[in-house]
Amino acid sequence: MNKTTRRLCIPVAILLASFLGVSAANAEDHSSCRYTLASLQGKYAIVVTYLPTFAAMAIGTRSYDGAGNMTGTFIVNGPTAGSTTGARTITKGTQVGTYTVNCDGTGVITRTVTLATGQVETFVDDFVTTAAVPTWSGAMIATTITDVAENPTTAGAAPAGLYQTRVQTRLPNQ
Numbered sequence: 792m793n794k795t796t797r798r799l800c801i802p803v804a805i806l807l808a809s810f811l812g813v814s815a816a817n818a819e820d821h822s823s824c825r826y827t828l829a830s831l832q833g834k835y836a837i838v839v840t841y842l843p844t845f846a847a848m849a850i851g852t853r854s855y856d857g858a859g860n861m862t863g864t865f866i867v868n869g870p871t872a873g874s875t876t877g878a879r880t881i882t883k884g885t886q887v888g889t890y891t892v893n894c895d896g897t898g899v900i901t902r903t904v905t906l907a908t909g910q911v912e913t914f915v916d917d918f919v920t921t922a923a924v925p926t927w928s929g930a931m932i933a934t935t936i937t938d939v940a941e942n943p944t945t946a947g948a949a950p951a952g953l954y955q956t957r958v959q960t961r962l963p964n965q
Contacts, residue, residue, distance in 0.1 A: 824894035825931045826920065831890060831898075832857030832932065835959040837865070842956060847949040853886075853959060861888050861900065867948035882948035883907045896920030896931065900938060906947055915941040916957070934961045 832855050839849035851865030863886045871878040888902030900916040918938035923931040940955040949955075 823929075825925075825929060826892050826894055826896040826898075826923075826933075827930060828859045828890070828892050829857040830892050830896070830920070830923065830931050830933050831855035831861075831936070833964065834962045835936075836962055837863070837957050837959050839865070839867075839955050839957045841869075841944070841949050841953040843953070847953065849948070849955075852962075855890065859889050859891065861890055861902065862886065863902075865904075869949045872950070884948060896923065896933065908947075910947045912945055912947060914955070916955075917941060918959075932961070935959065 834852055834854045837849075837851045837853055839851070841847040841849075847867060847869035849865050849867040851863055853861050853863035855861045865884055865886065867882045867884070868879055869882065871880045884904055884906040886902045886904045888900055890898055890900040892898040897917070897919050900918060902914055902916070904912045904914065906912075916938040918936045920931070920933040920936050922935035923933045925931055936959045938957050938959070943951070944953045944955065945951050
């Protein structure tokens with residue numbers, strides 16, 4: 792090799808090594824955790840369905856702080872116990888809880904519900920992110936999640952023995 796060729800080989804080798812380093816770094820970025828506690832943040836509108844029947848429905852809102860805490864309010868429109876005429880009862884309540892988020896966008900919400908009557912229940916809900924938008928850093932913000940309760944209702948806002956499933960849609964920032 793002559794002097795000119797050697798002088799060109801060194802910068803080419805450095806350039807090639809830097810490209811390989813960038814490729815390895817990019818590969819690691821794709822395997823990193825895109826969903827975190829911060830993926831749930833802001834206010835979400837909720838539509839609740841009670842299974843196995845659709846006799847009761849609920850709507851509400853939840854606020855997630857991006858750090859694992861949530862609060863919310865709800866209104867349940869359910870059948871009046873013992874009614875033979877189809878009468879309905881409206882029950883309002885609040886909820887507080889915590890949540891975890893897995894790297895794949897699934898997670899668990901543990902919440903304590905307090906009805907206007909003073910009755911308190913605790914629920915554990917499993918969720919999956921069904922729509923999300925990326926942030927500038929590549930992390931995801933959930934715009935829609937769907938969840939299902941692990942435990943059935945007890946007598947209160949809805950008849951006992953029903954399972955809840957919810958669709959939660961993130962509201963625009965205010």
